[in-house]
Amino acid sequence: MAQQTIPATVGTLESASPDGRRRPVRPRRALRPRTVVVAAVAWLIAAVFLLPYLQMVITALRPASELRDATYLPDHFAWSNFVDVWRESNLGSNLRVTLLVAGGSTLLVLLVAIPAAYYTARVKYRGRKVFLLLVLVTQMFQPTSLLVGLYREFYQLGMLNSVWTLVLCNAAFNLAFAIWILTAYFSAIPVQLEEAAMIDGLGRGGALLRVTLPLAMPGVVTAVIFTFIAAWNEFVMGLTLSTVPESQPLTVGINSFIGNYTVQWNYLFAASVIAIVPVVVLFAFIERHVVSGLTAGSVK
Amino acid sequence: MKKRMLVLSAACAAGALVLTACGGGGAGGSADGTVTLKLVAADYGDKASNSSTVYWEDVAKRFEAANPEIKVDVQVVNWNDIDAQVKTMIQSGNVPDVLQTGGYADKVADDLLYKAEEVLSPATLDNLVDTFAKAGEVDGVQYGIPFVSSARALFYNKKLLADAGVTEPPKSWADLKAAAEAVKKKNPDVVPYALPLGPEEAQGETLIWELGNGGGYTGDDGKYTLDSEANVETFQWLRANLVEPGLTYSNPAATDRRTAFADFAAGKAGMLNGHPSLIQMSKDGGVDYGVAPIPGKDGALDSTLGVADWMMAFKDSGHQEEIRKFLDFAYSKENTLKFDEMYNLMPVTEDTLQEMTSNGKHKDLEPFFDLLPKASFYPLGDTSWDAVSAEIKKSGGTAVGDDPAKVLGDLQKKAEQIAANQ
Amino acid sequence: MSSNVTSGGRRPPRSGRSGTRRSGLGRLGPLPWIGPAVLLIVVVVLWPVYEMVRTSFLKISVSGFVRGWAGLDKYRQLFDEPDLGSVITATVVWTVGVVALTMVISLGLAQLFNQRFPGRRLTRWALIAPWAASVLMTAIGFKWMLDRTAGVLNTLMTDLGIVDSPEDWLGDPSTAWPWMMFVAVFVSLPFTTYTLLAGLQTVPGEVYEAARVDGAGVWQTYRRITLPLLRPAFLVGVVINLINVFNSFPVIWGMTRGGPDSDTATTTVFMYQLKSSDIGESAAMSVVNFALVVVMVAAFLKVSRWNQEEA
Structure with missing residues (x-):
């Protein structure tokens, strides 16, 4: 199985290698020409990555009358678009649904994936290969081709138009990656650490919670980022399973700016820009947690 | 091995239990005797504040106040998604009671609908404009209940045409070509004639042009004639006279109507076949527009493409009586007038038509009111039309490419296949 | 029975702890x-999969009404589609092309952003943008920038003299494909680059120092030391990208909807297009689609393991 041969590698920025080794810190020197070139190229690339989104912001600020103008910047900046988009749509309720769905499914993924990944990494139980195969296969299915089945199922369950349905679905389709990544991380943590803890009277569950989990923090954070972003941006399931405005996520709400005869590009992009902000905030927030998780790991 | 099976089967069993335990509960009747009607409707708005949700929820509220024993559950779906959503609903057995969307005949083929006379009181039925009531018939029996209508006409930008020295709107294809050439010469940055044959509305633009050459989708016997000589000729003309000389978009088959409308409303297109919703858009964009009959090959057409959207009632849950009450309410003059005025659409009921033509508030719509009695429709009453229309939307536009006869021939084959499978 | 499984299942760590003492x-x-x-x-996954497979054997009318069993008819109908051949070819080219470009560019980006330079943290953040934004929105954003009338990229290219007048890039398959591949690579880069960056950080610094002492050149060091050590991260990147790019729906749907006709469709988009005419045939396409992705991933895993044994 692929999972066994692939060690934990997907980490977040500041992550140390799983064995806790860190690169030697070099003394700061004055900028060398090579560093200047590297920095210039990197800054240029960063700009290229941001420009499409800057263009979205600019479009969001265009008055409707200037949408078809082939100009770089509008003559007038319609800051009121952001107010209008909020007033003329259900963004508030959409945002609430999306937060619940993204937060809820992330939590559910962690609750379900951590024990499964931990056990799979530590115990050679029967059916382990089948389980790992199941996980890999799940990764290959996309909700787009399963929509009718999902709709039928949740209709029969009487769970259409429910935030919890979207939580379940988003969790299920992101579970595979989380299990995969966490199994790799748990495998890389020396088993002796846990055994010591278990001799100290902690059960396997306790050892997992107090010893292994903190060490696997970068893996957990990676799983969190993945699930959260995927659930935040999920569209087709939200569209199919939620047909009333009160239970529609942001991505579906934004869709309503694409009308039968017109597309309100400025509102569409204004809403999209609003939708990106919370994800950026999450990154800022979680960044600190990575660092503290790492320090905790290195102390032990 | 054994253990693994156990795990899986336990999980399946648990899953199955949950499934059955929570199942059911979709039928819409309840213990206290109230009946819930499921209404699914298309969204004619382009933001939440003018969404049709607002309209339908208001109708439902007033209806419920007058009929406390009936509840109406409103679901409004974006036009882009409503076909897929309704199919999914029907396939899953979650059939709506009342549906308002673009076509009805495919549902008749599966015997899903009430006849119009079963769910409308004689007065409401009588109030429907005849042309539309006729268009709602399958084999002489009316199932589709018209809801709103519109007609197409040629919109032109008065200023762009005047600047180019074109003094009156084109009447024939040759006039149109000459006007387009003049516009292009004077103002190379605008699209002289906007020809949207993309998947959004290809079936509309296609039929308008084919009508201009005496063609169309069906012959007198009601059989499909998608690749008739007149139709092939139409596309050959479009290709040779508009596409190749660069008098329209370079890839009409990939250009949607929304783009064409937006260009026109921004003063970036000279002429196009438009629809009453373009009136307000043009005003907002400050475009001085004119409306003229559709140009035909040898002169202006006295007919046009009429489009109607439909209301239909499903038999599945047997709420015939409640549906009748609701539809009679929804088709009252007060409600239909409100909807038509809200979206600048045209009425399909006599009383509202009378009101709108006489109250003086709808001067803009007058050219369209004149066209309506002579309008041609899609073969709406053909139960295979919805599937054929989907095929035309997908690939019909490519007929302006290299080989119109082949594209239309393939479509005709598909259409015959679909019709045979009905 | 049901309650047993769920309550035992909902709090696995605790039930594990209470029942532990190892045995x-x-x-x-x-x-x-x-x-x-x-x-x-x-x-949530396998149940709908079962529904999908079942649907592919059903005769379903345009209205969505199930009329009965179709046997293998829908598969036959699917394989008779004149467009299917070109759609599958396009899918393979699309997947291999996008994944290969993504991996190569990501290797470069990871190397670059692993250097120390002022503002590294900030520039790395910028890299995340396409990941944080929804792929559908990014695709629609590019469609908007490529708009013939008002697209800023058209304006820019006209001003720079790259094109004479604004072009309809997405309307013509020969120009739409490269642009869509560009966007697909663009949205795949953040994840892949981050995977490789994390991989690079697991390479101990001493290894490089040793190589330097041995007098190895930059390129030699990279090829002989960095690349082999990056292999695991690289594999993860390729497998995840293979699956994602093959299944990629929002990029194409947001930009061309697979049109004109099915000229810019991959199998996933084609499946969605079929849905409007025949749900059963669309389900058959989903099944075939799944078989294709399994074959692709299995083939890749096999090849990569074979390489490992050789090495």
Whole structure:
């Protein structure tokens, strides 16, 4: 199985290698020409990555009358678009649904994936290969081709138009990656650490919670980022399973700016820009947690 | 091995239990005797504040106040998604009671609908404009209940045409070509004639042009004639006279109507076949527009493409009586007038038509009111039309490419296949 | 029965702890640990998969009404589609092209952003943008920038003299494909670059120092030391990208909807297009689609393991 041969590698920025080794810190020197070139190229690339989104912001600020103008910047900046988009749509309720769905499914993924990944990494139980195969296969299915089945199922369950349905679905389709990544991380943590803890009277569950989990923090954070972003941006399931405005996520709400005869590009992009902000905030927030998780790991 | 099976089967069993335990509960009747009607409707708005949700929820509220024993559950779906959503609903057995969307005949083929006379009181039925009531018939029996209508006409930008020295709107294809050439010469940055044959509305633009050459989708016997000589000729003309000389978009088959409308409303297109919703858009964009009959090959057409959207009632849950009450309410003059005025659409009921033509508030719509009695429709009453229309939307536009006869021939084959499978 | 499984499953760590003293784990087996995961997968993924396969054998009318069994008719109908051949070819080219470009560019980006330079943290953040934004929105954003009338990229290219006048890039398959591949690579870069960056950070610094002492050149060091050590991260990147790019729906749907006709469709988009005319045939396409992705991933895993044995 692929999972066994692939060690934990997907980490977040500041992550140390799983064995806790860190690169030697070099003394700061004055900028060398090579560093200047590297920095210039990197800054240029960063700009290229941001420009499409800057263009979205600019479009969001265009008055409707200037949408078809082939100009770089509008003559007038319609800051009121952001107010209008909020007033003329259900963004508030959409945002609430999306937060619940993204937060809820992330939590559910962690609750379900951590024990499964931990056990799979530590115990050679029967059916382990089948389980790992199941996980890999799940990764290959996309909700787009399963929509009718999902709709039928949740209709029969009487769970259409429910935030919890979207939580379940988003969790299920992101579970595979989380299990995969966490199994790799748990495998890389020396088993002796846990055994010591278990001799100290902690059960396997306790050892997992107090010893292994903190060490696997970068893996957990990676799983969190993945699930959260995927659930935040999920569209087709939200569209199919939620047909009333009160239970529609942001991505579906934004869709309503694409009308039968017109597309309100400025509102569409204004809403999209609003939708990106919370994800950026999450990154800022979680960044600190990575660092503290790492320090905790290195102390032990 | 054994253990693994156990795990899986336990999980399946648990899953199955949950499934059955929570199942059911979709039928819409309840213990206290109230009946819930499921209404699914298309969204004619382009933001939440003018969404049709607002309209339908208001109708439902007033209806419920007058009929406390009936509840109406409103679901409004974006036009882009409503076909897929309704199919999914029907396939899953979650059939709506009342549906308002673009076509009805495919549902008749599966015997899903009430006849119009079963769910409308004689007065409401009588109030429907005849042309539309006729268009709602399958084999002489009316199932589709018209809801709103519109007609197409040629919109032109008065200023762009005047600047180019074109003094009156084109009447024939040759006039149109000459006007387009003049516009292009004077103002190379605008699209002289906007020809949207993309998947959004290809079936509309296609039929308008084919009508201009005496063609169309069906012959007198009601059989499909998608690749008739007149139709092939139409596309050959479009290709040779508009596409190749660069008098329209370079890839009409990939250009949607929304783009064409937006260009026109921004003063970036000279002429196009438009629809009453373009009136307000043009005003907002400050475009001085004119409306003229559709140009035909040898002169202006006295007919046009009429489009109607439909209301239909499903038999599945047997709420015939409640549906009748609701539809009679929804088709009252007060409600239909409100909807038509809200979206600048045209009425399909006599009383509202009378009101709108006489109250003086709808001067803009007058050219369209004149066209309506002579309008041609899609073969709406053909139960295979919805599937054929989907095929035309997908690939019909490519007929302006290299080989119109082949594209239309393939479509005709598909259409015959679909019709045979009905 | 049901309550047993779910309550045992909902709080696996605790039930594991209370029943432990080591032997407890053995007694309960893997159930409390992996049970919830299996349950979630079975209920939310496998159940609809079963529905999908079943649908592919059904005769379903345009209205969505199920008329009965179709046997293998829908598969036959699918394989008779004149467009299918070109769609599958396009899918393979699309997948291989996008994944290959993504991996190569990501290797460069990871190397670059692993250097120390002022503003590294900030520039790395910028890299995340396409990941944080929804792929559909990014695709629609590019469609808007490529708009013939008002697209800023058209304006820019006209001003720079690259094109004479604004072009309809997405309307013509020969120009739409490169642009869509560009966008697909663009949205795949953040994840891949981050995977490789994390991989690079697991390479101990001493290894490089040793190489420098041995007098190895930059390129030699990279090829002989960095690349082999990056292999695991690289594999993860390729497998995840293979699956994602093959299944990629929003990029194409947001930009061309697979049109004109099916000229810019991959199998996934084609499946969605079929949905409007025949749900059964569309389901058959989903099944074939899944078979294709399994074959692709299996083939890749096999090849990569074979390489490993050779090396």
